[in-house]
Amino acid sequence: MKSFLVSKVGNTSCQTASSTLVLKGILRRVRQVKDRERGCVIRRMTSNDQKMKYLEAKKQMNTLKKSAVFVLYGEERYLIESMIKAIVEQRLTNDEQTEQWITYDLEEQPVEEAIMEAETFPFFGDKKVVVCENSMFLTAKPSKSKVEHNSEILLSYQEQPVDFSTLILVVPYQKLDERKKITKQLKKNATFIECQAVNDWDIDKWVTHFEAQFSLNLDGQTKKLIQEEIGPRLQLLENEMEKLALFKGNDETISYEDAQALVSHLGQSSGLKLVDAVIEKDIKKAIEIYKDLSRSNEEEIALLALLSSQLRTIYQVKILMQKGYQQQQIAQQLRVHSFVVKMSMERAKRFTIEDLYRAIDYCGETDQLIKQGKMDKPLAFEMLLYQLIHWKVKPVM
Structure with missing residues (x-):
């Protein structure tokens, strides 16, 4: 599926705080006049803390028609793009999507420019959707951007949004900072949709x-x-x-x-299939899977991280099993899902503690060889597979 994000970044220079507020006031007065002329009523979300997961939101799209401000947060880009597309298709006609679907990158532009866009009446249709990518000011993560955002303008807008625009704040991060004033206020008026990676x-x-x-x-x-x-x-x-x-x-x-x-x-093409091939000590299958993954542009470092993570989990589960822990107890101890523990318990039966310790050690040394540039990545990874399956001598550092 192609990316549905259509970027239309404004090229106006950043306004000073004072001129921004003046222009904002003018636009709001113009909007009020237009509202009276058109008999429109500015709507406001009345539900408090409207927060849901992606699948729930998809099922309730009809009930979200009155939502004027959305906050999409999480690290699964596919879900974010799909939700933006669903909102756009609900609000705009096909013709309107060309001109009235506008995206701002808040790492490059201040949020007040996006708000001005939202408050400007659409000239080529009845509605518009304004998407604000990288709304990282809603998180606790330090920003690398030098752009300063006037959150007071956003606060004012979300309390009384215009009826012809939909504002979407995109936060590509796992967690919002709910201690911030802006986040607390948005939770009162906006619809929050969680778009996290799938387990x-x-x-x-x-x-x-x-x-x-x-x-x-x-x-x-x-x-x-x-x-x-x-x-x-x-x-x-x-x-x-x-x-x-x-x-x-x-x-x-x-x-x-x-x-x-x-x-x-x-x-x-599944990294977990590669893990299973190693566990089954099937070198032919492991190499075949690795070659397919390489053709799919999977990086050796990423595969190595997956392999190490799986082996480390199995190692921890094996130790707790020997101490007499049951599946649910292990899940609580390691703070992982019981499904992961169940699969790891089955795999742990194929290894001794010493085997797992040695396998994790091999992964660590291979990681160093690759990152220090001492060995070609494909060769280093293939050697690791042979070591894990046939327990060959560790590579010379």
């Missing part, structure tokens, strides 16, 4: 979501296949489910065999 144990919900979206009818075995082969990569999952829908045509169901034929090549 492995939530994949089934997304398979079900896309199954309904594309009018598919999948049995349990087929769903499990899709979950295992594609994993939590939502963009890829949507594309593959759409492929199944196109293949289905007028047929009512997709058989397991059909799904296996259509998506089986993706199984080689």
Whole structure:
């Protein structure tokens, strides 16, 4: 799916604080006159702390029609883009989307410019959507941008937004700073939608979501296949489910065999499949998966991090198992989902504590070899796979 973000960045110079406030007042008075002429009423969100997850928001799009200000936060870009697209399609006609879907990058421009845009009556339609990318002033993360934002103007706007504009604040960060005044006030009037990365144990919900979206009818075995082969990569999952829908045509169901034929090549693209191949000590399968991942532009450093993380979790689970801990107790101790613990407990049976310690040590040394430039990344990673599966001598540093 192509990116649906259409950037139309204003090229006006930053206004001084005083001139901005003057212009803002003029625009507000002009807006009030236009409102009276058109018999419009400025609406305001009355619900307090309206906060929901992406799937919940998608189901309630009709009830969100009156929302004038949105805050989309989280690290899953696919969800953010999909929600922006859904809001835009709900508010604007196809013709309006060309001119009235406007995006500002708040790392380059102050938020007051976006507010001025929102308050300016649309000349080529009845509505407009203003998207504010990188609204990082809503987080506790130190900003690298030198742009200063006048949050008071945003505070004033969100209390009485215009009826012809929808303002979307995008925060590509896991957590908002709810101690800040601006965040507290927005929670009273805006709609917050969480767009976090998907965990492995939530994949089934997304398979079900896309199954309904594309009018598919999948049995349990087929769903499990899709979950295992594609994993939590939502963009890829949507594309593959759409492929199944196109293949289905007028047929009512997709058989397991059909799904296996259509998506089986993706199984080689899963990093977790690589982990399983190492655990199964299948060097041929591990190398094949690694080669496929390389063709998909997966970085060795990222694969190494995934491998190390999985082995470290198995190591911790193994130690707690030997101490007599049960699945739920381990989950509480490690602060991970019980599904992760269950899978790790099954994998831990294939290793001794010494094996796991040595494997983690190999991963650490390979990481150093790559980062210090002492060995070519593909060669270093392939050597690591041989070491993990055949327990060869550690590389010379």
